[in-house]
Amino acid sequence: MRTFLLYQRLLIKMNDLNDISLSEIIKLVKSKKISSLELANHFINNIEKGKKLNSFITTCFDQTIKDSKNFDKKQNFDGLLPGIPIAVKDLFCTKNIKTTAGSKILENFVPTYESTVTNNLWKEGAILLGKLNCDEFAMGSSNETSFFGNVINPLENNLVPGGSSGGSATALAASLTPATIGTDTGGSIRQPASFTGTVGLKPTYGLCSRWGIVAFASSLDQAGPMTKNVEDCALMLEAMSGYDKKDSTSINKKKENYSKNLNSSIKGIKIGIPKEYRVDNMPEEIEQLWKNGIDILKKSGAKIIDISLPHTKYALPTYYIVAPAEASSNLARYDGIKYGYRSKKGNNLIEMYEHTRAEGFGDEVKRRVLIGTYVLSSGYYDAYYLKAQKVRKLIKGDFDNSFKEVDAILTPSTPSSAFKIGEKANDPISMYLNDIFTVPVNLAGLPAISIPAGKDHKGHPLGLQLISKELKEQKILNIAFAMEKEINFKQSLNRWWE
Amino acid sequence: MKDKFDYFIKTENNKWEVIIGLEVHAQVTSKSKLFSSSSTKFGEKPNTQVSLVDSAFPGMLPVINKFCIEQAVKTGLGLNAKINLRSIFDRKNYFYADLPAGYQISQYKNPIVGEGSVTLDMPYGTKKVGIERLHLEQDAGKSIHDLSPDNTFVDLNRSGVALMEIVSKPDLRSPDEVNSYVKKLRTIMRYLGTCDGNMQEGSLRADVNVSVRKQGEKKFGTRCEIKNVNSIKFMEMAIESEAKRQVELIESGKKIEQETRLFDTKKNETRSMRSKEEAHDYRYFPDPDLLPLVIKQSFVDNLKNKLPELPDKKKERFINKFKLTPYEANVLISENNISEYFEEVIKTADIKLAKNWIIVELFAVLNDKNLDIKDSPVSSKNLANLLNLISSGEISGKIAKKVFELMVQSGDEPSKIIKDKGLQQQSDPKELEKIIKNVLEKNFDKITQYKAGKEKLYGFFVGEVMKASSGKANPKLVNDILKKELKK
Numbered sequence A: 001m002r003t004f005l006l007y008q009r010l011l012i013k014m015n016d017l018n019d020i021s022l023s024e025i026i027k028l029v030k031s032k033k034i035s036s037l038e039l040a041n042h043f044i045n046n047i048e049k050g051k052k053l054n055s056f057i058t059t060c061f062d063q064t065i066k067d068s069k070n071f072d073k074k075q076n077f078d079g080l081l082p083g084i085p086i087a088v089k090d091l092f093c094t095k096n097i098k099t100t101a102g103s104k105i106l107e108n109f110v111p112t113y114e115s116t117v118t119n120n121l122w123k124e125g126a127i128l129l130g131k132l133n134c135d136e137f138a139m140g141s142s143n144e145t146s147f148f149g150n151v152i153n154p155l156e157n158n159l160v161p162g163g164s165s166g167g168s169a170t171a172l173a174a175s176l177t178p179a180t181i182g183t184d185t186g187g188s189i190r191q192p193a194s195f196t197g198t199v200g201l202k203p204t205y206g207l208c209s210r211w212g213i214v215a216f217a218s219s220l221d222q223a224g225p226m227t228k229n230v231e232d233c234a235l236m237l238e239a240m241s242g243y244d245k246k247d248s249t250s251i252n253k254k255k256e257n258y259s260k261n262l263n264s265s266i267k268g269i270k271i272g273i274p275k276e277y278r279v280d281n282m283p284e285e286i287e288q289l290w291k292n293g294i295d296i297l298k299k300s301g302a303k304i305i306d307i308s309l310p311h312t313k314y315a316l317p318t319y320y321i322v323a324p325a326e327a328s329s330n331l332a333r334y335d336g337i338k339y340g341y342r343s344k345k346g347n348n349l350i351e352m353y354e355h356t357r358a359e360g361f362g363d364e365v366k367r368r369v370l371i372g373t374y375v376l377s378s379g380y381y382d383a384y385y386l387k388a389q390k391v392r393k394l395i396k397g398d399f400d401n402s403f404k405e406v407d408a409i410l411t412p413s414t415p416s417s418a419f420k421i422g423e424k425a426n427d428p429i430s431m432y433l434n435d436i437f438t439v440p441v442n443l444a445g446l447p448a449i450s451i452p453a454g455k456d457h458k459g460h461p462l463g464l465q466l467i468s469k470e471l472k473e474q475k476i477l478n479i480a481f482a483m484e485k486e487i488n489f490k491q492s493l494n495r496w497w498e
Numbered sequence B: 001m002k003d004k005f006d007y008f009i010k011t012e013n014n015k016w017e018v019i020i021g022l023e024v025h026a027q028v029t030s031k032s033k034l035f036s037s038s039s040t041k042f043g044e045k046p047n048t049q050v051s052l053v054d055s056a057f058p059g060m061l062p063v064i065n066k067f068c069i070e071q072a073v074k075t076g077l078g079l080n081a082k083i084n085l086r087s088i089f090d091r092k093n094y095f096y097a098d099l100p101a102g103y104q105i106s107q108y109k110n111p112i113v114g115e116g117s118v119t120l121d122m123p124y125g126t127k128k129v130g131i132e133r134l135h136l137e138q139d140a141g142k143s144i145h146d147l148s149p150d151n152t153f154v155d156l157n158r159s160g161v162a163l164m165e166i167v168s169k170p171d172l173r174s175p176d177e178v179n180s181y182v183k184k185l186r187t188i189m190r191y192l193g194t195c196d197g198n199m200q201e202g203s204l205r206a207d208v209n210v211s212v213r214k215q216g217e218k219k220f221g222t223r224c225e226i227k228n229v230n231s232i233k234f235m236e237m238a239i240e241s242e243a244k245r246q247v248e249l250i251e252s253g254k255k256i257e258q259e260t261r262l263f264d265t266k267k268n269e270t271r272s273m274r275s276k277e278e279a280h281d282y283r284y285f286p287d288p289d290l291l292p293l294v295i296k297q298s299f300v301d302n303l304k305n306k307l308p309e310l311p312d313k314k315k316e317r318f319i320n321k322f323k324l325t326p327y328e329a330n331v332l333i334s335e336n337n338i339s340e341y342f343e344e345v346i347k348t349a350d351i352k353l354a355k356n357w358i359i360v361e362l363f364a365v366l367n368d369k370n371l372d373i374k375d376s377p378v379s380s381k382n383l384a385n386l387l388n389l390i391s392s393g394e395i396s397g398k399i400a401k402k403v404f405e406l407m408v409q410s411g412d413e414p415s416k417i418i419k420d421k422g423l424q425q426q427s428d429p430k431e432l433e434k435i436i437k438n439v440l441e442k443n444f445d446k447i448t449q450y451k452a453g454k455e456k457l458y459g460f461f462v463g464e465v466m467k468a469s470s471g472k473a474n475p476k477l478v479n480d481i482l483k484k485e486l487k488k
Helices: A002-014 A022-030 A036-049 A061-074 A116-123 A166-173 A190-196 A230-240 A284-299 A312-333 A349-360 A363-376 A382-402 A428-433 A439-444 A473-487 B066-078 B175-192 B232-251 B297-305 B311-322 B326-333 B336-345 B351-369 B380-391 B397-410 B414-421 B429-442 B444-451 B457-468 B475-487
Strands: A056-059 A085-089 A127-132 A180-183 A199-202 A223-227 A270-274 A303-307 A408-412 A448-455 A461-468 B015-027 B090-093 B103-106 B116-122 B125-138 B142-144 B153-155 B162-168 B204-214 B224-229 B259-264 B269-275
Touching (some): A022 A036, A036 A061, A056 A166, A085 A166, A116 A127, A116 A230, A166 A223, A190 A199, A190 A448, A284 A303, A312 A439, B232 B259, B336 B351, B351 B397
Parallel strands (some): A270 A303
Antiparallel strands (some): A199 A223, B116 B125, B125 B162, B142 B153
């Protein structure tokens, strides 16, 4: 018997852990075929070899090893993530571990508290590997705005991983972490998932607590899982979500068993196809991807219904008023007084503020703070912010109307595959356009998942997005689960960075 | 007391009417802050009552303190105001060292309390002052500039403490009315237990809006706002000096600029703080971290049912039931503790005696010793006992005053003091007769004058008798015996 176990352990190591899912890893841990320490060492090794990707801002390996040893000693397998090492986006505050939000202004900020969402993961048995790179304050779609440098897509060394959860997407795709979490304000989980051939879910606004997450735009921010497949996604969502009385916008409801209730039978389900998502200049490949998705759903017994979301075209301008407005206010606290970076220049309070914020924030953050300040200014408030809030209601109304008819909506996740580093860096508008399919969902507070659905002619992954009404995460997980089986997407990474 | 309103800035050719509106900031009586669980205790060491929320750490979120909502609603009910079942918290954005988040959470367009009113008792009659609104907001921290020549220190203990901003309509017309208005607000809030009104601790402050117009004009003049005045006396001074400044400007042909001013208490003048052009653009917008505040009518009704008797009602009752004058009633209801003391005393004692003794004797002592009535050395029970001794004729009013003095010193019960000090009334007719006869013998000449018609001398005889008895003689018996003796 003993020799048999030993033989099995050997097999696992040969059978590369990089190619298996979180759920499979958990099975190995639960059946004691691999220890938490062995897992930790494996991912630490991967991270060390993956430095070129620049996906980590901070690692805490000593603590990881210590925690995994502790886990192995206690062997408590009750949690959803028993002894699983996981890296998280550096927007989640982690107790005693530096949390930067990708910004110089928080370069040396060490929280004394743990975000609710990460705390939920640790309660389920997970162990922290480190903090993942992201766009500064989650403002960006390519991870090029990070003070800690851009992240590289493991597909090719000149490609962006998307953003703002770019570090999370790269680390996941390159198997530097078996699963991860990101935040999504306008597509920051789904777009990088689409760019790296992974699964990303933005939950209903209020499903995951925002407490302890560095805020970008409070009415849009939502944390969510990023994983290698849909089953893992269900599991991670289950682990991280839940009511939190410390967040006034948190939804007070019973926790759901997304993983247990995962079911690929979607016969008779009604899927809406919004005509407004056929945007100008959309590459033929995306059109084809969408069509394939529709075909797969039909084959699985779903009913396809053409729908209209007439205010879609206003979503992007609305988003780029609401999000910067909230951000301009949320980022006012970074003033050099209480914590974070403080400039040595300036002869009085106002000058100190000016130098601190001029030196501490990057260009994209400054751009959005300026836009936000402008749209809230007296005399402009009604024309911009107030109008944007009205349009936001109309966009939400479009979705509400559609969901009277359909169970879910299928769209492409992004209008293109991953673009080249620097390609859009000097063209903010074309960068913003990348969020065109993801932004309406945040404005409406709905859940949406992006799953890898194919590749373009360059072999780069493309994602499809499923949207449902509030709190119907299980529904889109099930549809995604069914589609995943049919699509059978294969990631092919040659680990060129190692 | 003037029985006619007469507050104008009078110049050679004109009479100017002064228009005043107040924004009173009242600290909500609550153990914890508006959006965090930190303590609100006053006078603690700097930065010891500060949570991660109060100091605006990344990712921290506000959660409304339900008790503060109750307090605001109660206050609104006390101001006869409309309670808004849906209100919204907004962010008021500005940078300052003692404002950690870079914004203050306040209520802008949708306050929790709408229009109401307060009734003032002025010497020239009652006056109704309109309330525009009441909203909840956070206090900021405190910047301390005088501890070091090069540095400013920041104390965040106050940061996040709940304030109610009560905005009046521009209905006030004189410093006296402002005095009366602020005191009335304070009385109402103290009755309700929603604000302790302690101005020394900064629990009650006001921004004062002042404008002037010629008597008889309909249109308001341009107003100036005097920020953050923290005592009623200073409010009165600031209004007077600001109104005069405005009149002088206008009469010399200049224009009033709408601006924010500060009151310099030492120089007794206001000076410009910032002009309209320099005014902050606060970029108000609904705080996305907080959902609109929705309360149920039943929540309001429940609070309404539990409201204590408010000053106006109590005053009416005191006047009708106890036959007090409006002045007496006002004095006795000015504090809940005072009215309670009064009602306690009159449970056993005579109302007329009680009101006089409390308003005259007791208040003199309390003022002198700077004591609250709840710390009075003379308890309501002891005072009632004393008054009953007067009513039953056991001691004279004069002795009673002596006993009262001793009660103030010792806190003892009156009968004990009377016994210990031998202050019982001399009511033995034989003894009194002896004293009276003695007095008359010594003043034989005056008896003749009295009998000749100089009746005023009667009082002289009584006085001499009282003197001879050290004031202890029973006045009624003295009267009887003296009359009898004088007839002889």
